[in-house]
């Protein structure tokens with residue numbers, strides 16, 4: 010198997026201090042590899058999101074180390090960590106948080122603007138990405154004019170805009186109907202298998218379980234079952250919803 | 251529907267720069283603008299607030315400028331190089347008399363081309379209907395070259411006019427106040443007959459007492475002053491002599507009076523009225539108050555708009571955007587508001603100044619003042635964005651994944 014792109018080891022995380030201190034992750038070690046879909050499954054409150062934040066370099070763990078391509082990131086300050094995310098990660102958030110004042114195209118362009126891509130190039134690329142996720146007919150719509158499924162696809166296009174080697178999604182199917190949800194997951198699978206990206210999906214949705222290459226179960230902040238899933242290949246496109 | 255391969259081709263299009271040059275494509279400006287216009291009511295409140303404080307500042311400072319100019323009008327228009335006055339004089343309007351022999355003493359000093367006497371004395375002007383107004387009589391030599399300059403009285407020969415017995419010249423601005431309807435009208439000053447023989451244009455007084463120009467002799471007569479009393483000796487320095495040297499020599503020969511050059515005396519008069527009376531302080535402090543009102547309104551609306559955008563700003567941070575990207579949005583939002591509100595406000599100020607140009611105390615808004623107010627308005631908006639910047643600085647990207 011290839012080298013891990015992200016390797017977390019001995020991760021322990023606590024929130025609060027004194028009497029309010031609660032430890033939500035206990036000694037977790039985990040590797041994320043390019044070309045595979047890793048799912049973090051577990052009940053609500055088990056610490057999945059916290060773990061995703063830590064391996065996504067959004068949060069420094071109380072204990073343990075995170076290595077990105079072999080480099081430890083725990084000594085970096087907030088701005089350095091942000092620069093690292095910009096270079097390596099694409100995020101799809103559960104509440105897509107698109108700028109309501111920007112069109113679909115402009116929302117995707119924000120990700121490219123952060124990288125300093127010229128406006129004309131960014132515009133062109135944003136439109137291509139939106140076409141790719143099946144929103145070629147919604148380019149100039151504002152988020153308020155889009156369905157939840159369409160907003161999520163804008164969010165996916167935005168996450169892909171900077172061509173990140175690692176994609177992370179928190180509960181991507183939670184707000185979608187099953188059909189739309191499955192299409193989104195298939196698309197993530199395609200990105201992992203055909204584009205050799207690392208994809209990490211946090212979910213407690215059992216319907217999408219069999220789209221994973223590897224599933225890590227989290228229970229009360231500890232790693233439970235760790236399984237390799239085998240399955241038939243998924244379709245390679247993301248249709249309209 | 252699109253195939254995987256097309257994404258593969260797409261991804262080749264973007265190669266990450268090693269040092270990212272964020273926000274080059276003008277998207278922060280677009281976001282700032284859309285944030286502003288998104289909430290029309292809030293935008294309107296912002297603009298009204300900015301324009302309001304700009305108008306207040308402009309009018310107050312314009313009045314201050316006008317006030318400053320009028321307090322020294324007599325000095326600035328006298329065409330003299332040096333002034334001899336009673337020791338310790340503080341303002342041109344407030345000098346007690348000196349003896350006329352000072353003029354002859356001055357004439358004997360080398361470098362003095364001309365020395366003329368001037369008497370300034372308050373008097374009571376009685377209108378035909380019996381109403382009395384306080385006036386400031388200014389008496390000059392019959393053939394004076396200083397004190398009352400010809401371009402102040404465009405339509406008549408002042409020397410001819412003043413040769414009319416008891417002739418006085420007043421400003422058109424105060425004709426109504428002094429109950430004067432036509433040339434040649436007779437009035438009373440301290441119960442002495444006087445005749446209006448000419449009008450000046452736009453010689454304003456900053457006190458309630460209009461200036462009444464007349465001859466030295468008339469002025470003494472109207473105000474019951476002795477033949478020996480004058481207020482100032484106005485001095486013109488000969489070409490080739492330095493004003494400073496002549497002033498020094500005058501001072502040496504007459505140590506018990508003040509010798510001031512025109513700039514000094516002008517400044518002194520302005521300073522006195524602006525800062526030792528409450529007048530200037532009032533105008534300056536109400537401008538500052540207007541500025542503060544502006545800061546508060548802009549800070550409020552900008553903060554509300556920033557709070558609305560917090561989830562999206564947190565996403566930008568989570569995606570790896572630097573905080574400076576968000577600062578740019580907030581500051582641009584403040585500057586756009588400042589520019590639009592400022593332009594509206596300054597336009598209103600200029601229109602008001604134009605409309606009131608013939609009143610007795612019109613705000614003076616020259617280009618430098620208008621542009622300074624514009625800059626102050628924009629700085630005010632940037633200041634007002636500090637609270638929002640502080641909020642943006644504290645955004646925790648982790649919050650968006652919860």
Ligand SMILES: Nc1ncnc2c1ncn2[C@@H]1O[C@H](COP(=O)(O)OP(=O)(O)O)[C@@H](O)[C@H]1O
Nearest residue numbers: 024025033052053054055056057058059060652
């Ligand atoms: N910022 C925080 N401050 C305090 N407690 C937190 C914070 N974030 C998460 N938690 C707590 O940590 C636990 C795990 O939360 P989370 O990682 O969001 O779980 P999951 O995503 O599996 O539902 C929960 O009990 C939650 O209340």
Ligand SMILES: [Mg+2]
Nearest residue numbers: 057058651652
């Ligand atoms: Mg969660």
